Amino acid sequence: MEAVENAIEVKNLSAWFGDHQVLKEITMGIRRNSVTSVMGPSGCGKSTFIRCLNRMHELTPGFRTTGEVLFDGRNVLSEEVDPVLLRRKVGMVFQQPNPFPRMSVYDNVAVGLRFNGKRSRAEIADTVEKSFRMAALWDEVKDHLDRMGPSLSGGQQQRLCIARALAVEPEVLLMDEPCSALDPVSTGKIEELIEDLSDRYTIVVVTHNMQQAARISDSVAFFLLGELIEMDKSAKIFTNPADKRTEEYITGRFG
């Protein structure tokens, strides 16, 4: 790969749920301001992998990791890094749209700001609108910002969740199969959005949809049974994979 600065460096990352090892010695770099897809069949550890990047698994009993995830020059897995501060830099969008149920559309996006110490109303209103615009949702919600979050359609809810994540101004956006619960039209909108956002954000998308990975990503990492089989430019992976297992997956022989 060409020498571009990486936003995140993963070194020998292994992870266990109890005795069950789900990630095996993963080493990879995630390029700044680009889209990296993590692809592989169900159970290959791809969700676990991105949940290590913002320490989301921390509350799962029996979960532990070894190795390093370097971000901003520090190992985010170490005790010295406060996961709360880390997550303000490394945002996350989940598989199922999960807007806060008893909160308005506006509050869903504003709540992160309020809790992260932004005080002035005008400042919050400003950032909320900016976030809605970035998530390509502003025109659809600007006239009913006081409606409850869950009253939106599934695709709108997912863009609401993206706006919510963007509002706290992260550097990295982790997306865990963000389209798997959405219809093709909404999926198209989210994919377009991911491309737009990649100018300003480092985006890591988990997907088991190869076409999606091919459409949206600059780089693709292929995971199988907890191992990183190969990682390369998207075009290279899908036309001329180095590993036989990648080729078999892409051609639909398993997974």
Added chain:
Amino acid sequence: MKSVSYRRKATDRIMKALFLLSAFLVILPLFLIFSDLLWKGAKELKWSLLTDLPRPVGEPGGGIANGILGTLTVAGLAMAGGIPLAVLSGIYLAEYGKGAFASVVRFAVDLLAGVPSIIMGIFGYVLWVLPMKRFSALAGASALAMIFLPIVVRTTEEMLKTVPVPVREAALALGIERWKTTLFITVRTASAGIITGILLAMARILGETAPLLFTALGNQFWQTGLDQPIAAVPLQVFTYAISPYDDWHDKAWAGAVVLILLVLVLSIGARLLVRTRR
């Protein structure tokens, strides 16, 4: 073929009728109780009931105003102490309670919920009345709080457990601290259910008589302090009902109507308050 389909539809209708009938039978007692109370209490249901102090036997008029104020005071005190304690313990059980201590708490709370209310009265008597050497509103409130607590602890826990994990994760992923996530996201999401639990427990303690017998005691006059005996509507209904006088019996019926209306008004009021605040 046709006859089978006919039978299936008939069964379907019969079952539906059965469900409907059961639902009707469930609400029937409420209507019977309320209409009976209204019928028998009609004679004494007048404004003076709500505004006047009780009068001696034989003297016409008089009311249970001190009892209404007393009930609100004692139940209000019980809830002022009980709500924070119960909700916070419910949060502990739902959000942090995985170990042995939590199991012990859960078990103890369930036991507490099963303790007969008269025992709560004796508890209040031993805890407050004996050392203070007098009956008091505080003693009554602590006895009612013991009934209030377990109901609200367990409903809070159950309601918090219905909040989906992804909602919590969404908040954590925004860099919101765990305690803030719990208090301002998870509890807020479950707030409707928690409030319902609080209202049910409130309705329950508003009508309790037994725990107040040895604690609040009752009072013929306006209350003078929280460390003094205090009147309560259920106590007045009890006193009037076991008396041998016909006009007091009428007052007992009317007092019962007031008690039911009190529960109704407070429940509806609390719901409206919560709805407009949202």
